[in-house]
Amino acid sequence: MSGSNMKDVMNRFRDVVDTPYEKLKLWKEANGKKVVGCSPMQFPEELVHAAGMLPVVLQETDEAITTGFSYIYPFYCGITRNIIDIAVKGQLSFFDGLVYADICIQNRNAACTLKQVMPASYVEYVQLPTSLTRAGVMDDTIRELERIKAKLEQLAGRKIDDTSLKQSILVFNRNRLRLRQLHELRRANPGLLSYRDLQVIVKSSMLMPKEEHTELLEGLVTQLEKMKPSSLEGKRLFLSGHLCQSLKPDILDLIEGVGGIIVDDDLYTGYRYYAVDVAVDGSPIQALAKRYLEKSLPVPTRSYLPARWEKYLVERAKDSRAQGVVVLVAKYCEPHLFSYPFVKEALEIAGVPHIMLETEHEVVSLEGVRTRLQAFVEMLN
């Protein structure tokens, strides 16, 4: 792949990410396949893929919230308000189905509101166990996955057998593997690719057919492997937060603009999306359940006191040799609001400097954020 090809690939990814729903609508018309929107984080997209449909992870758009305020208060998080707003405006009507997972109360409310405002659409709610120390969680998880599988079969009009589900798992694992390779390449040499571009690549993976994305990504990774490292001057930073929604690029520009180099992350539209594969031996449903229960990274939307998120986060930040951590809290995100005090305490005890920034759907006062970031970067050793 040449340099110009790399540019083409990035442009293709950007094109998908910039106007996701318009592109998906066009894709659906061109391919005649059903498209299912999945709420972020816990739902295994592989199930939708195995039913011959295109799974995509619902993304927050930049559109100003207007009509949606007739359905939701302003003190709900950005992605919840935005999805309801664009649903009310009819922008999600092309989806053949929407699958929401129980990750927080706002996600549940979003599912209920979508069911109400999109009466002609299929909206499903997935309740995987959230208390992981409870007895019988494996059986409960398998039961719920089987229930959703049956619903998806109905929607797709075809059976999901073990062979097709295993095949889908392989397709997704391959994409995750390439994303991890890219992540490691960039981690070793952040000058290879801007963090903003890395975000574009991950988000596009959530919005494109995995097979196509992997093919483009493989070419990109091969090319990046051959590139000469270009060293960057600046303070090494680790990004954490935004548990289920993507970051606005403005904040990334600010971080890099004040002399920060983002060397690693713990974001949903980052490492968390591709960190863990699904096993391919044995029952595929059981493998999906095991991934959810035993292999997923710690996250505050699920209760598991023995493995608290903050401990994991400190280890990751230290492992990345970051000089500081930028904690990005999506305003009104309760799982993050309640976790932040513990994250703060753990980072302080570990001697890792951090700054917490609240982000909003409506980007406000970037100058204030710039000043805080600048001060933070300047104080880092």
Place this chain on the structure above:
Amino acid sequence: METQVKVPNRLNSVSLIGQMMAASFADIKRQAAEGKKVVWANGLPAFLLAKGAHMPVLHAEGLIAGLAARGQEKPLQDAAEAFGLLPDACSYARSFIGLARIAKGDFHLDSSVNQDVYSMPKPDLYINVPGGGCGTGRLWGDSVAAICDIPAFHLEPRFNWDESDLEYNIADFIRQEQELIALMERVTGQPYDWNHLKEVLEEVKKATTLRQEIMKLCQHVPAPASFFDMAASIGLVCHLVGMPGTGDLLQKMKGEVEQRIAQGIGSVPVERYRLYWDGILTWPRLGVLARKFAALDACLVVGPYTHLLFLPRADMIDPERPLESIAYNLCDTCSNYDYTYRAKAVADFCQEYSIDGLIMSETQTCRGINSQSFAIMDGVARRLGLPAITIGGDSCDPRFYSDAQVDTRLQALLETIEARRKVRQL
């Protein structure tokens, strides 16, 4: 706007609830001092299962709402905010996490503060029973558990996405109850006392049945008791659930209500407007709001928070089947269904209680209770031809409340009701 001219006719028996609550907090301290293992809990009263383990329960909302109503919530919120909790987080949870920090000795109150009010025994177990499947309860429980280094159990009803889910969800809830009981046996080192649980359920049945009867009596015009009285009575079926004397107090309350009906006495001196209230009360402005409505000849008569959330299915309580009784009261209730179910309940309320207008209270740090406000306004109020407004507020954080905004919107609501009455008379 005219205020404090006419004062609300609060039920005399309601003041006894406050005394009973205060005595119970003192009793929790006493039992802890005697070596009893203590439970801290939040949410709905399924935590009454702890009674069978002879563990005293400190119920978060029961304590915090009372403190907030007396303007004593701030030190707790200061303790939580000093830890790093932002004010956007649920103010009940924030306050309780502040209490946990104080109990653990991680936060020291200013010497000017009455220390006794905030000094509660450190918990040995946390039980989270979220209302309406609120995931925030889980975060809240885990936070207290992490601070106090204790186990947390999340007794969470699965949401009835389809009505056909109910049977499985009840069975699932019963499994959770059994698991909690086994955990409590491990914590106390004692076998569970099923006979005591049945005795407790007898009292719960009596109290919840009486409470339902009182609420039904408020369909009478003028309403003999208001939403404010019924909000206070939540304590009898929540923090004080199953305590000896709760049924008797509700019996007294019912007698008072019946007497008022016989004498034609209403909960407000002049009842010109009968209103529905959706959401939690702004507890720190409880008195202000009660006086405001009375002054405007308006009575808050009914709302899902008081009428449908706390053990609303007295008919399903059978002391011989305690786990099933509790499961039905958690799973088969309005808050555990989506809009369609709730809209029907609200429409029924509006008709049964002769409602003139609806108030949707924005509980600004609670993303659970508000979720369907607009849907109710759109699908119920407009369909029934009733005006509806939203007003700002919060359960326990007065910073989210503005008197001026509430006055303006209330005035608009009452004027709209008047205008529609005139149109109907033409």
